Amino acid sequence: VQLVESGGGLVQPGGSLRLACAASGFTFSSYGMRWYRQAPGKERELVAAISSAGGSTNYADSVKGRFTISRDNANNTVYLQMNSLKPEDTAVYYCNLRVPSIDYWGQGTQVTVSS
Numbered sequence: 795v796q797l798v799e800s801g802g803g804l805v806q807p808g809g810s811l812r813l814a815c816a817a818s819g820f821t822f823s824s825y826g827m828r829w830y831r832q833a834p835g836k837e838r839e840l841v842a843a844i845s846s847a848g849g850s851t852n853y854a855d856s857v858k859g860r861f862t863i864s865r866d867n868a869n870n871t872v873y874l875q876m877n878s879l880k881p882e883d884t885a886v887y888y889c890n891l892r893v894p895s896i897d898y899w900g901q902g903t904q905v906t907v908s909s
Contacts, residue, residue, distance in 0.1 A: 795819040796866075797899045798891045802903030805879055809907070813874040813891030813899060823847070824869040828892065829874045831885035831905075838888070842874060879907045 801813040805823045814827070826845050832838040842863035851863050862875040872889060886902040 795891060797891060797900035802887060802905045804906045804908065806909050807880060809879050810875070810877045811879065811905060812864075813872055813876065813887055813905075815872045815874075815901060817870045817872065817891070818850055820891070822870040825891055825893070827865060827872040828860040828890040829863060829872075830888045831883075832888070832902075833882075833885040836885075841887070846873065850863045851878070851892050853868060854861065877903070879905075881907045881909050 796818045799813060801811060803811060809818045818825065818834060824846055828843045829841045830838050831841050839854065840860055841854050841857055844863045844865055846885060848865045853861060855886055860876065860878045863873065865872045874887065884907050886904050888902045889900040891898040
């Protein structure tokens with residue numbers, strides 16, 4: 795299994811970013827996927843999740859209405875569209891695959907929201 799995140803960067807408050815996670819090594823269309831984030835000094839937290847076919851999504855209360863998770867099963871990629879970004883969204887964002895008793899993680903991509 796390999797998960798490779800991209801799309802992070804520095805953005806001003808109110809701005810937008812689109813993260814991507816390219817997946818390989820497993821049957822992508824068979825599994826739900828998740829985005830997590832971890833800010834300095836804080837625990838890793840679940841941001842958004844999407845079902846295997848993309849028909850069901852869930853979000854942390856802190857990002858509802860601002861973030862959108864989606865997936866492209868033809869290209870084995872999951873996305874996180876982040877709008878109206880706030881300084882408190884600053885964190886390393888990780889793509890996650892969970893199979894029974896095993897969590898797989900990407901290397902993470904840094905998102906910094908600052909003026």
